[in-house]
Amino acid sequence: xxxxxxxxxxxxxxxxxxxxxxxxxxxxxxxxxxxxxxxxxxxxxxxxxxxxxxxxxxxxxxxxxxxxxxxxxxxxxxxxxxxxxxxxxxxxxxxxxxxxxxxxxxxxxxxxxxxxxxxxxxxxxxxxxxxxxxxxxxxxxxxxxxxxxxxxxxxxxxxxxxxxxxxxxxxxxxxxxxxxxxxxxxxxxxxxxxxxxxxxxxxxxxxxxxxxxxxxxxxxxxxxxxxxxxxxxxxxxxxxxxxxxxxxxxxxxxxxxxxxxxxxxxxxxxxxxxxxxxxxxxxxxxxxxxxxxxxxxxxxxxxxxxxxxxxxxxxxxxxxxxxxxxxxxxxxxxxxxxxxxxxxxxxxxxxxxxxxxxxxxxxxxxxxxxxxxxxxxxxxxxxxxxxxxxxxxxxxx
Amino acid sequence: xxxxxxxxxxxxxxxxxxxxxxxxxxxxxxxxxxxxxxxxxxxxxxxxxxxxxxxxxxxxxxxxxxxxxxxxxxxxxxxxxxxxxxxxxxxxxxxxxxxxxxxxxxxxxxxxxxxxxxxxxxxxxxxxxxxxxxxxxxxxxxxxxxxxxxxxxxxxxxxxxxxxxxxxxxxxxxxxxxxxxxxxxxxxxxxxxxxxxxxxxxxxxxxxxxxxxxxxxxxxxxxxxxxxxxxxxxxxxxxxxxxxxxxxxxxxxxxxxxxxxxxxxxxxxxxxxxxxxxxxxxxxxxxxxxxxxxxxxxxxxxxxxxxxxxxxxxxxxxxxxxxxxxxxxxxxxxxxxxxxxxxxxxxxxxxxxxxxxxxxxxxxxxxxxxxxxxxxxxxxxxxxxxxxxxxxxxxxx
Numbered sequence: 001x002x003x004x005x006x007x008x009x010x011x012x013x014x015x016x017x018x019x020x021x022x023x024x025x026x027x028x029x030x031x032x033x034x035x036x037x038x039x040x041x042x043x044x045x046x047x048x049x050x051x052x053x054x055x056x057x058x059x060x061x062x063x064x065x066x067x068x069x070x071x072x073x074x075x076x077x078x079x080x081x082x083x084x085x086x087x088x089x090x091x092x093x094x095x096x097x098x099x100x101x102x103x104x105x106x107x108x109x110x111x112x113x114x115x116x117x118x119x120x121x122x123x124x125x126x127x128x129x130x131x132x133x134x135x136x137x138x139x140x141x142x143x144x145x146x147x148x149x150x151x152x153x154x155x156x157x158x159x160x161x162x163x164x165x166x167x168x169x170x171x172x173x174x175x176x177x178x179x180x181x182x183x184x185x186x187x188x189x190x191x192x193x194x195x196x197x198x199x200x201x202x203x204x205x206x207x208x209x210x211x212x213x214x215x216x217x218x219x220x221x222x223x224x225x226x227x228x229x230x231x232x233x234x235x236x237x238x239x240x241x242x243x244x245x246x247x248x249x250x251x252x253x254x255x256x257x258x259x260x261x262x263x264x265x266x267x268x269x270x271x272x273x274x275x276x277x278x279x280x281x282x283x284x285x286x287x288x289x290x291x292x293x294x295x296x297x298x299x300x301x302x303x304x305x306x307x308x309x310x311x312x313x314x315x316x317x318x319x320x321x322x323x324x325x326x327x328x329x330x331x332x333x334x335x336x337x338x339x340x341x342x343x344x345x346x347x348x349x350x351x352x353x354x355x356x357x358x359x360x361x362x363x364x365x366x367x368x369x370x371x372x373x374x375x376x377x378x379x380x381x382x383x384x385x386x387x388x389x390x391x392x393x394x395x396x397x
Numbered sequence: 398x399x400x401x402x403x404x405x406x407x408x409x410x411x412x413x414x415x416x417x418x419x420x421x422x423x424x425x426x427x428x429x430x431x432x433x434x435x436x437x438x439x440x441x442x443x444x445x446x447x448x449x450x451x452x453x454x455x456x457x458x459x460x461x462x463x464x465x466x467x468x469x470x471x472x473x474x475x476x477x478x479x480x481x482x483x484x485x486x487x488x489x490x491x492x493x494x495x496x497x498x499x500x501x502x503x504x505x506x507x508x509x510x511x512x513x514x515x516x517x518x519x520x521x522x523x524x525x526x527x528x529x530x531x532x533x534x535x536x537x538x539x540x541x542x543x544x545x546x547x548x549x550x551x552x553x554x555x556x557x558x559x560x561x562x563x564x565x566x567x568x569x570x571x572x573x574x575x576x577x578x579x580x581x582x583x584x585x586x587x588x589x590x591x592x593x594x595x596x597x598x599x600x601x602x603x604x605x606x607x608x609x610x611x612x613x614x615x616x617x618x619x620x621x622x623x624x625x626x627x628x629x630x631x632x633x634x635x636x637x638x639x640x641x642x643x644x645x646x647x648x649x650x651x652x653x654x655x656x657x658x659x660x661x662x663x664x665x666x667x668x669x670x671x672x673x674x675x676x677x678x679x680x681x682x683x684x685x686x687x688x689x690x691x692x693x694x695x696x697x698x699x700x701x702x703x704x705x706x707x708x709x710x711x712x713x714x715x716x717x718x719x720x721x722x723x724x725x726x727x728x729x730x731x732x733x734x735x736x737x738x739x740x741x742x743x744x745x746x747x748x749x750x751x752x753x754x755x756x757x758x759x760x761x762x763x764x765x766x767x768x769x770x771x772x773x774x775x776x777x778x779x780x781x782x783x784x785x786x787x788x789x790x791x792x793x794x
Contacts, residue, residue, distance in 0.1 A: 022740070038435055041459055044740055044756025044769065062438055062459035299721075302696075302751050302774065317747040324696075324721045324774055343419070343441055350714040354699050359441025372441065377699065377721055 028090030029057025132262035300328035329384035335365035355391035425487030426454025529659035697725035726781035732762035
């Protein structure tokens, strides 16, 4: 069927004239970049990876081209942008001013420098959401422990104190239970140089997350909302779909889509939500990139979050986000000690029927470091979680 | 849970003491090696790729280590074997004597040199199957056109004349309709230097295929049998599961498993079958490696053929081969002309809901070259095929 001659030459029917861009560069060399690279390769693209260090950047092992260095250096980024048609990232902490400079020179940076500038500062992120009429916890900028006292009189205690920039996986957050603890917490978090903000403490009943993709043409695709179970502020287990009412699921999707429009997001975004006791949802935080809570999509959905991220940033149509299976569960594999990572227990883990084990190929382990994950598809989230935990328990990294 | 201390030190419960081998080398740099590499990376392995040429060997783009050269050279293979704990292949035409030499030096070659020696010569392959009591078309070695006449008196005409070595995708096969055509066909096929054989012509109603994996411990895993629809001797469309009776499907699985035992196969094998008008099955040919008819398993099965190949050759437990979805269809994307490959039509193809498009990243196209494939999962093979063809029709490579 691709052999038919048409008036335009050797092109078959339905074939458009413009070849798509073929080179994508990813800022970051970790597992998110690695899984994004795998999806990009599958679509026939060439993949460049920009990693801060040569050692232990697992994405560099499967890249067409690798750059090692500080990705906030204009020289490095210019070199990258000369090679790639599209630049994306696995990490939101890239200097947005440098990205804006690239854009001024005509490079497609996706998500855009504007979106990243808004999202990477949690204060401006929340302001943008509130301005769009979206439900967020009450918040305020604070410049001193004294500011915390006055905000605390309005929002009540405990307060959640947050670094506005650079926080992830709970690093940069501090729960302040009472006014007497404010000074120490402020001192601790401001030591790293970031400005701080506080949010009201939300007594949620569950944490949910939804992945939503959007391409430059404005096409959107939302995945089923999931429940994320955190241990020690890190995403530990993800249940898909979240065991919530259809009304809650629909509301989560509505919020997710509205968030991307509010910040003009292009690419895939992870939106973390609090489920309140009365069934309402509040938006907790955003990640402008593939997200741990979307790893289940590799096996469980018609199109993975990584492929939809690549499609979105390349300006391609988005793929079907529906689930192939009734349910899925994902469990993170975390490092347990400092030192060289020697995977053990794979033999036992792979005996668990249906366990899809992902090992990121990091050479060094440390307590809590994300070293891999396990996904299981099953007929129910209960069965999927049980099997995923069973397999994960066998593995030491 | 991975933090618990046990009497053996820092190992969690259930963790075995022996780390698994971590380095696999693949002989061959094409799409089968590339998709095998992707599966190996996901399991946290390091992947070496041995390609005949640097140009247009798409697997080399995502390898930890690459060797370019003739993989029948003992020096090259020794270097590879020094790096890797396990050596496997995407192509059965590696000199089995060289592999046997590697084995004598203690390298794990999987499948083994013995298995490859048996399979890579279609005559010894068929003899091994017949000796194991498995149903194959009647066949005979021929050393001249005169031999063909005498065999033809017994097996009837037409006859299928085959090069014993080096044939694939119909190259090396010649249908000889009548005795008068024997001399020309013999001359044509023997020109390439291979010895020849003939087989009786089988008037099949359908071609089926089954992928079966087996590890060194003897564990086996069979995928659902599929129907393969060939155009011009090449696998064009695969329907999973094959629309055949449960009895036929069970017989196909029985034959597939028996084949691997007969040849002591380790790794994944593609077994091509003829479905006869009376419902019986005959074994057509074997491929001692991942196979085009198994590409659907990437999306449609709990564990892909590539991951099960890696698990098998690494001596790991095999994964669940059952389908995640009711049905799937795979359509190959073939080159249509000589020259540089410029993917066109991705934009239209990706609009087809549920289309998973794989582009192999080959830079040069030629008519009939396998450049990619499309898989669609759906509720029925009819729907899956329709969508896969719809997406494939859009793409030109």
